[in-house]
Amino acid sequence: MSATSVAAPSLRRPEWLNLSASLSLSFLFIIFVMAILGPMFLGNGNELNSTMRLKPPSAEAWFGTDNLGRDVFVRTVSGARNSVVVGLCTAVLVLLIGGLLGVIAGYFRWADMVLMRFADGLMAIPGILLAIALVSILGGGLVTVIIAISVPEIPRTARLLRSVVLTIRELPFVMASVSLGSSTPKIIVQHILPNAVGALMVQTTYVCAAAVLSEAALSFLGVGTPPDVPSWGNVIASGKDYFRLAPWIIAFPGIMLSILVLSINILGDQLRDQLDPRLTKRRP
């Protein structure tokens, strides 16, 4: 390390805040603001206007209008709420349930066989098919969508955490703690979990990104949120028949979707690099 870089550490940007991380954080912030304020100030964009059908982007309608004369800008901004809510709720649900099952499977050998064979079974079914099946059983709605997306993700997270716990439980400090008289719950909470939390956090960001995509796919297929609640998926679905005439209906929600998923994934990568000391890049 050169002397100049040591001189003013307080002025330097923290190491984790590099260009891609700050860009994705800014995008995430904008999308969050859209999700919170959009439906409050702009409504759901359900007003039909027959004089404004399939208009290209203009000063009146920034992102153009769709085949029913609805403002694509309003629908895109308000649709962010659906993606964000589904993404976050799924991530938390999968984190809790998948994490719990993973720790149980990793620490208690008797539970391992049962849980992992069950996970194998679930993972054999394509996620989106399983989600469609669950929605058709449980009926549409936000909660159903969240559950339907979580179920195929839980086995993946559980399996990852199981393998992390399997390595940690064999480390000498666990034995050392047992030799001091620690009980099993104590060991799990104080020795296993703090060392597994990094992997779990990174996995959660990926689950979040995957959930946003799955929600869009379900809405696109018409089994997600009801049509009166705008979601990027159903906005894209409404524009798919007019793609050659009015590409803006698909383009704007599509771009937003890509940006959101990309930002979450980049943040996940950054998190992984920061939390894994072996990946730390040496500064010249």
Added chain:
Amino acid sequence: MTQPFLSVRNLSVSFGPNGEAQVVRNVSFDLEAGKTLCIVGESGSGKSVTATSLMGLHPAASTHITADRMELDGIDLLSCDEARFAQLRGTKMAMIFQDPMSSLNPALTIGFQLREAVFLHENLSREEQDARVLDVLRRVRIPDAERRMTSYPHELSGGMRQRVMIAMALICRPKLLIADEPTTALDVTVQAQILWLLGELQREFGTAIIFITHDLGVVAEIGDEVAVMYAGTLVEKGSALDIFDHPAHGYTAGLLSATAEFHPGKAASKRLVEIPGSLPQFGHRVQGCAFADRCAYVAPTCRERTPEWREVHPKHVASCDQPIGPHVAEHQEHSI
């Protein structure tokens, strides 16, 4: 005669669902409070397994432990279940592990881990816990103890971490301390400090120590009693002085002649003598003495019958039919 503090009779340990691999066979020893027993032997001779069996650290499903007697301070360890063992660990007995680098949780501070060890067994307030932790950190000579409490393990050196491990083992004042090669991963000067520290703490608290090592220099430093293990069995037992001066078993003699000697002002006088061959395989019980194939003093009868315990000196026993007398050792020296 009073009951010794720790008494083990005919301890056997085998692993595998049907107990196929018998790694420890008929091990017996006694240990008085405040004394140090050194268990020496090469890798794989069953030293660590013997110690971890005392602590009850083996998974019950895949381990078979049998013994005629295994008592610690009047407590029958054979009848203890996991919950009882959890109570005994830390208060009655504690263990220091070989690798100080990985025996501390990297995600928690030193202070937290030490407080935890107190919290497990004693009902103290946060201030009392902190006071106890500070006290024990100072006892193991950790400089700047207040600041070290908030350090993470990676911020400490190897010797420092081993001191923290010792502090953690001693914080509840156990009566028995099992040290499983605690100095193997450390360099010689740090090793000397750690040994000195263990001796001092032993004098202060009257702790009995079982010290597992393959380093005979360490044994000479701290051992009161020495038990030599070979292929899962004890082959020789006696006071440290006796064993160093008059080894009776061929294996002990081999171990001793395999240590480097250094005489100031003299060039190295002899080549290191190694013990030829390697440990017999488990489950491959040979007839007669297990060491016969590698023994420099082997007689034809050694391969035919299992050796008996013989008292070669008062309180110095060897499981050998051809114990090396003083004259044999002299003869050996001449031939080199």
